[in-house]
Amino acid sequence: MLHLRAVCPPDRTGEALDVLRAHAGTAHLVVHRGVAVSPEGDLVEADVAREAADEIVDALCALDLDHSGGITLEAVDTALSDAADAAEEAAPGEGADAVVWQELLGRTGEESRLNATFLAFLAIACLLAAVGVLTDSAVTIVGAMVVGPEFGPLAAIAVGLVLRRWDLVRQAGTALAVAFPVSMALTFGVVLLGSVTGLFDADAVVNNHQVDFVYKVGPLSLVVALLAGAAGMLAMTSAKSAALVGVFISVTTVPAAGYAMVAVVAGDWLRFLGSLGQLVVNLIGIVAAAAIVLMLRRRVQRSPSMERPLSRG
Known part of the structure; x- marks a missing residue:
């Protein structure tokens, strides 16, 4: 699994949430309203299956979040969660074979x-x-x-x-x-x-x-x-x-x-x-x-x- 953090302008947060909710490879979706200071906005966090990360990041970049906000990814060493297991099962392919191009x-x-x-x-x-x-x-x-x-x-x-x-x-x-x-x-x-x-x-x-x-x-x-x-x-x-x-x-x-x-x-x-x-x-x-x-x-x-x-x- 990868942990994704996206800083979103308030007017883009809803669209970012829609992207993450729509993908079966997403788990543990969290929103922190108004906590981002520079740049100002909301913080959206989620754990995503590695094999789903590239598609999700592309969709968030299409919302211009890589310019108007920010997107970071970091590896999750251990995830004890049925939701995380389900996300990895639902995402197509194998995590070890997935290429995260932006990474x-x-x-x-x-x-x-x-x-x-x-x-x-x-x-x-x-x-x-x-x-x-x-x-x-x-x-x-x-x-x-x-x-x-x-x-x-x-x-x-x-x-x-x-x-x-x-x-x-x-x-x-x-x-x-x-x-x-x-x-x-x-x-x-x-x-x-x-x-x-x-x-x-x-x-x-x-x-x-x-x-x-x-x-x-x-x-x-x-x-x-x-x-x-x-x-x-x-x-x-x-x-x-x-x-x-x-x-x-x-x-x-x-x-x-x-x-x-x-x-x-x-x-x-x-x-x-x-x-x-x-x-x-x-x-x-x-x-x-x-x-x-x-x-x-x-x-x-x-x-x-x-x-x-x-x-x-």
Whole structure:
């Protein structure tokens, strides 16, 4: 179940209530008259089945509540109610398979913004990857994969391409185009400083064979990227978000970026080019597979509000 809250101008409250009452996937409908302060109006609350949420949100957006008021959704972890059970039974489909398009747009839009936090996570992930390469530690490489935040913008690009939301594509593309070079430059500086001061020997990377998979790009690299992109988009468009951790561990985008900088310091240009190739293959493969999955899901479920401009809220 999802908990829906809608701030409504008083003249729209009746219509909003009609929308919610008319849908069998609604339970626990509550109205608070005149409690909203900014913007002023009434507060309408309800629990809705996930598989009904997209249709209900579209109907509320058709009343212009996303501009004249506000609509929020949050997951309900536990609902002990016969009414809630009945709503989930009455709503068509399965909750785990339902795509809430506005939720997807909001989530990918938020995770694809270029900010200090995104830069910090990507830089730390690249540095961890470099340490993993220098110490021949596959465990540290896996840690770098988990820390890396790059899947958010990649998913946002796929969403933007499929839904023709070019504002989302630009936002996510800018985040990746800026964050990766900055993080790689920082990693290069740290590795170079460590090499000059004798903290470690970058040339030793030639004998570190446990992490060779990072720079050895091939057909299987594309296969893994495609599978990861498909799994990631399935997780983002359903209630199975826990699967994203496995997606992070399976792709070598951040490790490849870190390895490339270690290879530059070591003067190993073949491994540098191989790492860059691995990075590009993974980025393209993830976006392509995520877009294909999203197109297939869109054929089954379409939403008229998907064409609205990206909200900054």
